[in-house]
Structures are given as C-alpha cells and as structure tokens.
Amino acid sequence: MATSKDVAKLAGVSHTTVSRAFKGGERMRKETYDRILQAAGELHYSPNLLAAGLRSQKSSTAGIVISHSGVAFFMNLVQELENQLQRQGFRLLISFDSGDPEKQQNAFQAMSSARADSIAFMPIAPPPKKKTEMLEQMKASGIQYIQLFNDALDGFGSVLIDDVGGALAGTRHLLDKGHRRILMIGGYNRIEGFYKAYEEKKLSAPIPHLPLLDDDLKICRNNIRQAIIERKPTAVFCISDQIGAITYGILSELKYHVPDDISFLAFDDSFWSESLSISVIGQPIAEIAGNIAGKIFSYSRGADAPRSPASSRTVFTPFLIERNSIRDISQ
Amino acid sequence: MATSKDVAKLAGVSHTTVSRAFKGGERMRKETYDRILQAAGELHYSPNLLAAGLRSQKSSTAGIVISHSGVAFFMNLVQELENQLQRQGFRLLISFDSGDPEKQQNAFQAMSSARADSIAFMPIAPPPKKKTEMLEQMKASGIQYIQLFNDALDGFGSVLIDDVGGALAGTRHLLDKGHRRILMIGGYNRIEGFYKAYEEKKLSAPIPHLPLLDDDLKICRNNIRQAIIERKPTAVFCISDQIGAITYGILSELKYHVPDDISFLAFDDSFWSESLSISVIGQPIAEIAGNIAGKIFSYSRGADAPRSPASSRTVFTPFLIERNSIRDISQ
DNA sequence: CTGAAAGCGCTTACAG
DNA sequence: CTGAAAGCGCTTACAG
Numbered sequence: 001m002a003t004s005k006d007v008a009k010l011a012g013v014s015h016t017t018v019s020r021a022f023k024g025g026e027r028m029r030k031e032t033y034d035r036i037l038q039a040a041g042e043l044h045y046s047p048n049l050l051a052a053g054l055r056s057q058k059s060s061t062a063g064i065v066i067s068h069s070g071v072a073f074f075m076n077l078v079q080e081l082e083n084q085l086q087r088q089g090f091r092l093l094i095s096f097d098s099g100d101p102e103k104q105q106n107a108f109q110a111m112s113s114a115r116a117d118s119i120a121f122m123p124i125a126p127p128p129k130k131k132t133e134m135l136e137q138m139k140a141s142g143i144q145y146i147q148l149f150n151d152a153l154d155g156f157g158s159v160l161i162d163d164v165g166g167a168l169a170g171t172r173h174l175l176d177k178g179h180r181r182i183l184m185i186g187g188y189n190r191i192e193g194f195y196k197a198y199e200e201k202k203l204s205a206p207i208p209h210l211p212l213l214d215d216d217l218k219i220c221r222n223n224i225r226q227a228i229i230e231r232k233p234t235a236v237f238c239i240s241d242q243i244g245a246i247t248y249g250i251l252s253e254l255k256y257h258v259p260d261d262i263s264f265l266a267f268d269d270s271f272w273s274e275s276l277s278i279s280v281i282g283q284p285i286a287e288i289a290g291n292i293a294g295k296i297f298s299y300s301r302g303a304d305a306p307r308s309p310a311s312s313r314t315v316f317t318p319f320l321i322e323r324n325s326i327r328d329i330s331q
Numbered sequence: 332m333a334t335s336k337d338v339a340k341l342a343g344v345s346h347t348t349v350s351r352a353f354k355g356g357e358r359m360r361k362e363t364y365d366r367i368l369q370a371a372g373e374l375h376y377s378p379n380l381l382a383a384g385l386r387s388q389k390s391s392t393a394g395i396v397i398s399h400s401g402v403a404f405f406m407n408l409v410q411e412l413e414n415q416l417q418r419q420g421f422r423l424l425i426s427f428d429s430g431d432p433e434k435q436q437n438a439f440q441a442m443s444s445a446r447a448d449s450i451a452f453m454p455i456a457p458p459p460k461k462k463t464e465m466l467e468q469m470k471a472s473g474i475q476y477i478q479l480f481n482d483a484l485d486g487f488g489s490v491l492i493d494d495v496g497g498a499l500a501g502t503r504h505l506l507d508k509g510h511r512r513i514l515m516i517g518g519y520n521r522i523e524g525f526y527k528a529y530e531e532k533k534l535s536a537p538i539p540h541l542p543l544l545d546d547d548l549k550i551c552r553n554n555i556r557q558a559i560i561e562r563k564p565t566a567v568f569c570i571s572d573q574i575g576a577i578t579y580g581i582l583s584e585l586k587y588h589v590p591d592d593i594s595f596l597a598f599d600d601s602f603w604s605e606s607l608s609i610s611v612i613g614q615p616i617a618e619i620a621g622n623i624a625g626k627i628f629s630y631s632r633g634a635d636a637p638r639s640p641a642s643s644r645t646v647f648t649p650f651l652i653e654r655n656s657i658r659d660i661s662q
Numbered sequence: 663c664t665g666a667a668a669g670c671g672c673t674t675a676c677a678g
Numbered sequence: 679c680t681g682a683a684a685g686c687g688c689t690t691a692c693a694g
C-alpha cells in the first residue's frame with residue numbers, strides 16, 4: 001500500500017508535511033494542503049494506524065467487552081457506540097466474556113496488547129482471588145477502564161443505570177393502573193424499587209418477588225410457571241428482556257392473553273417487545289453510548305497532559321415506554 | 332508499559348530472543364524460554380501489537396461490518412466469530428453500516444487504516460457508481476474481503492446461506508403437516524423455495540407470497556395484517572426473525588393463538604422464538620463463524636507466500652428446528 | 663510555512 | 679541456540 005513517502009514524492013513535499021496535512025492541515029499553505037490531498041487520493045493512501053499509534057502512543061481504538069450477549073440492549077449499545085466513535089475517527093474492538101472472569105482477563109490482555117486507549121466492560125463478580133494484583137495492573141496499564149452498569153471496582157469511571165428508580169417507576173405505574181397482585185420476576189437490586197413503590201402508597205406487596213437463583217433456564221421457567229399459576233398475579237414485571245421472553249412464552253402456553261388476562265411489563269426494550277406491543281422500562285441507549293464515547297474521547301485527548309484517570313460516575317435513569325400490555329383495572 | 336527490552340534486561344538476554352520466546356519458543360533452550368516468561372510475568376509485559384504489526388505487515392486483526400444490527404442472528408454470529416478468533420490470538424473490529432454504501436466504505440477505510448488482515452461484510456446493493464474503482468481498490472489493498480450471505484462482488488470469497496433450500500425445507504414441512512393455505516411473508520430469493528415445495532407435490536400455492544416492498548415497517552405491518560385477515564392462511568412462514576416478530580404481534584392482537592388458530596414458522600432463531608416455542612429455520616451459526624474464521628486464518632498464515640486472494644465460496648444449509656408452533660392438520 | 667533527524671517497539675534476515 | 683543491525687511507517691521536537 002502507498003505510504004506517506006509515496007504521497008510526499010508525488011506532491012513534491014516531505015513526508016513530514018504529508019503527516020501534518022492528515023492531521024488537519026494547520027499552519028500550512030492551502031495550496032500545499034490541496035496538493036497533498038490530491039496526491040493521496042490518486043494513490044489511495046490510507047495512513048498506517050499501526051505506525052501512527054506506535055509513534056504517538058495512542059491507537060484511536062477503544063474496546064468493549066460484553067458479558068450478556070443475548071440481550072438485544074447490548075447490540076444496540078454497541079452499534080450506537082461504534083457510530084459515535086467512528087465519527088471521531090476511532091475504531092472499536094469487541095470481545096465477549098460470557099460472565100467468566102478468566103475470559104474477561106483474556107479480553108483485556110488482547111485489547112491491551114493492541115494498545116486500546118480505553119476499554120469498557122462489565123465488572124464480573126466474584127472477581128478472581130488475585131484481585132489486588134489485577135487492579136494494580138489495570139491502573140498501571142495506562143488504559144482507561146470504564147465500568148458498565150456496575151461500579152464494583154474502585155478508582156475506575158463508570159456509567160450506571162438507576163435500577164432501583166426503574167423498578168420503582170415500573171411498579172408505580174402498575175399500581176396506578178390498579179394492580180396489587182404484581183409478580184416481580186427476577187432479583188438483584190431492582191427489587192428494592194419494587195417494594196419501595198408499595199411503601200409510597202402505604203401498601204405492602206401481597207406477592208413477594210420471585211428470585212431466579214438457578215442458572216438453569218429450564219428450572220427458572222418452571223419456577224415462573226408455578227408462581228404464575230399459584231400466586232395468581234394480575235400483572236407480571238420481568239427483570240430483563242430475556243426473562244420477559246421466557247415469561248411471555250409461559251403465558252402464551254397457558255393461554256393467558258396479554259393484557260386481557262394478565263398485564264405485562266419488562267425491563268429493556270427490544271424489537272420483539274415492540275412488535276408484541278409490550279410496555280417496557282427502556283434505557284436511554286444513545287445517551288449511554290454518548291457518555292461512554294465522551295469518556296473515551298476526553299481520555300485520548302487529555303493524553304498529552306499526564307493521563308489522569310478521572311473516575312467519573314454517571315447514572316442514567318430508565319424510563320417507561322407505554323404500549324398495550326397493561327390493563328387499567330383501577331376502577 | 333514494559334517493552335521487550337525491559338524483559339530482555341531482566342532475563343539477561345537480547346530482545347531478539349524475547350521476541351522469539353513470544354512466538355512460541357522454537358529452537359530455544361527451555362531454560363532461556365522459562366526465564367523470559369518469568370521476567371515477562373513480573374513486568375506484566377504485553378507485546379505491543381502495533382509495533383509487531385508494523386514490522387511484520389500483519390496485524391492479527393480482522394474486521395466485521397454489520398448491516399442489519401436488529402437481527403439477533405448477527406449478534407450471535409459476531410460472538411461466535413470473536414470466540415474463535417480470540418483462541419488464535421486474533422482481535423475483532425466491529426462496525427455498522429445500516430445498509431448504506433457510503434457508511435460501508437467508511438468502515439472499510441477505518442479498518443483498512445488499522446491494517447485489518449481480513450474484513451467480512453455484507454455487500455450492499457446498489458453499489459456506488461464508482462463500483463469499478465472501488466473493486467480495484469479493494470483488490471489492491473492487500474486485505475482479504477469476505478462477502479457474507481451474498482456474493483454480489485466478483486473475485487472475493489463468500490460464505491452463503493442456501494436461502495432457497497431453507498425456504499423449500501420449511502414449506503415442505505408445512506405441507507407435510509397438511510397445510511395448503513400458507514402465507515409466505517417477505518420476498519427475495521427465498522420465495523423460490525416456497526413455490527418449489529408445492530411443485531414437488533404437484534400442487535400450486537393457493538396464496539401467493541406477500542412481498543414487503545415498503546421500507547416503512549408500519550405499512551408492512553398493515554399489509555401483513557390485511558393479508559392474514561383476507562387470505563385466511565392456516566399457516567404463516569416469515570422471511571426473518573424481524574418479520575416474524577411483527578407477524579406474531581399481529582396474531583396476538585388478532586387473538587389468534589399459535590398453533591391452535593394458526594401455525595407459525597420463521598427464518599432465523601432467536602431467544603424470543605425459543606421462548607415462544609416457535610419452530611424456526613435456523614442457521615448453523617457456529618459453522619458459519621468457523622468458516623469465516625478459517626478464511627481469516629489461512630489468509631493471514633499464507634501471507635508469507637504472495638497473498639493469493641483465493642475467492643472460495645462456501646454455502647451453508649439452514650435446517651428446521653421443530654418446536655410447537657405448527658399444528659398437524661393432515662388427517 | 664516546511665524539512666531532516668530521531669525514535670516508537672517490534673520482527674526479520676543474517677551471522678556465528 | 680542466541681545476538682547485532684536494519685527497518686516497518688509514522689509523529690514529534692527542533693531548526694530554519
């Protein structure tokens with residue numbers, strides 16, 4: 001492939017000047033600039049980022065490592081992020097860890113070897129025993145690590161979702177529509193918002209939430225099915241799109257029609273939710289991606305100054321998307 | 332970060348030897364090898380791929396550019412591919428073009444600047460006017476371009492799906508279950524298999540397929556709805572997971588229960604299809620990913636010899652995954 | 663506004 | 679089995 005020297009020769013300048021032209025053409029005669037771009041065009045010159053990165057110690061490359069690939073949310077997030085990065089001339093490396101700490105370490109290693117400037121990832125609990133060493137290495141690496149949806153690690157920036165707020169808003173909505181026998185399916189911190197919504201109205205939840213402790217989806221499925229049959233909820237509230245899909249399948253099998261026979265609400269938006277007209281607690285994906293991109297840009301730009309891993313923490317609030325899966329039984 | 336020279340100093344060897352150790356340690360005293368790895372471990376040495384790539388002219392990086400990010404299939408494919416690449420020490424760049432030829436060119440440019448060894452992509456029709464120039468540039472780039480699910484471009488390898496075969500198998504299955512009034516929803520080459528299945532049985536299709544010519548999903552939705560109401564099919568066969576989702580939503584709205592009131596079959600597997608127990612024409616994702624990975628590896632390895640862009644063409648056959656969305660009405 | 667020189671951290675012949 | 683030297687293609691002071 002053509003190099004900057006080839007372009008320089010054709011344009012009758014030095015390769016230093018070519019380099020300058022490709023960095024925006026500051027402090028340069030417009031004529032020279034145009035001549036260089038013309039020459040570059042003729043030769044199909046594509047600046048070698050390996051060389052540039054090696055010299056400048058910035059690769060203009062970010063990495064993202066995904067834990068739960070099944071969730072449509074992440075695909076959309078990755079796409080949004082890549083779009084924003086691309087506009088600023090950044091590239092995106094992708095890797096998957098399936099929630100396995102060892103795989104996550106491997107992904108870090110691979111991306112760090114490629115000298116990614118920043119790596120966004122979802123901290124996996126429980127971390128390996130050599131946690132302290134790992135943290136030190138991460139901090140010493142010169143790479144900006146960005147925690148996604150979980151700020152388990154100290155000293156690193158994070159972008160978070162207000163899970164409690166989302167569950168609160170969702171439950172409140174169901175309560176407002178007259179539902180009391182709400183079955184919250186799934187555990188983690190989101191249940192806090194569930195109970196809080198009842199408290200706000202001086203009520204107590206007649207059906208406790210259903211934790212999904214088992215990793216085996218079949219067992220989860222059975223537990224959900226049983227809970228729906230036995231607890232007779234008027235509404236279900238699912239912790240994720242995945243749990244939502246399983247639950248919707250059970251409802252269909254049971255020939256419960258949504259929303260006539262039972263109301264339905266789930267976290268995370270997806271194409272299926274939209275098509276089935278399911279009300280959902282959505283995440284502001286574009287804004288989340290924008291925030292991650294912003295962290296990446298500011299870190300890479302600030303790299304001239306001594307890199308200060310400012311560990312900023314941003315929280316995004318999920319919002320209700322009303323569709324037609326919830327029946328108003330309030331009168 | 333530590334460099335090979337740092338490791339060399341600590342291990343008491345030259346950095347040449349360090350490099351050799353990291354390439355597998357051929358022709359080297361085991362003792363030396365161990366000493367180097369030990370030193371590298373202490374220093375958290377991570378070989379600089381930018382430097383290695385610059386010198387060796389191979390980056391051990393592949394790229395994939397996705398057109399239809401909405402389809403769960405692609406997320407799974409990317410994950411499978413990344414897993415296989417990762418095991419061989421390759422990294423994966425990802426980009427999205429939303430089916431826009433210009434965005435696709437930008438993605439090529441960005442990846443080519445990063446000196447990706449191979450780029451997998453879905454050829455977009457209609458290509459830009461400067462098609463010939465584009466093709467020449469792609470061929471001259473030294474990058475292996477791999478066409479996905481479409482071999483519109485001459486001279487590049489491709490991995491394809493036998494769409495006709497998939498539609499044939501699906502329609503045949505429906506016919507075997509006694510269905511005749513099958514509404515095939517969606518167009519493209521898959522419809523060929525649809526009609527072929529009827530021909531095999533000396534039948535002619537009582538309901539023509541429903542092409543989805545409009546880009547506007549709302550209009551598509553209306554067309555599908557109307558066709559279902561007016562044509563009274565006993566079974567629908569959807570061209571993709573996305574169309575499947577829309578159609579399933581319409582059925583649910585119409586209070587048609589699957590499979591009691593109507594049978595349902597769609598292309599592409601997804602978590603929602605599985606959860607709703609929808610029979611599906613699935614793609615052998617792991618094998619497809621394996622084939623792409625294989626093309627990437629063999630090209631990168633063969634790079635010692637003059638790079639011969641062997642334009643191999645591999646076709647994968649979709650297969651039926653039977654679940655419970657099709658009623659047997661054959662007796 | 664432009665250029666010559668040095669150097670980023672590796673790999674690759676070549677030599678021994 | 680190991681090392682010294684050259685060079686990949688850029689960017690970055692420095693000089694003019």
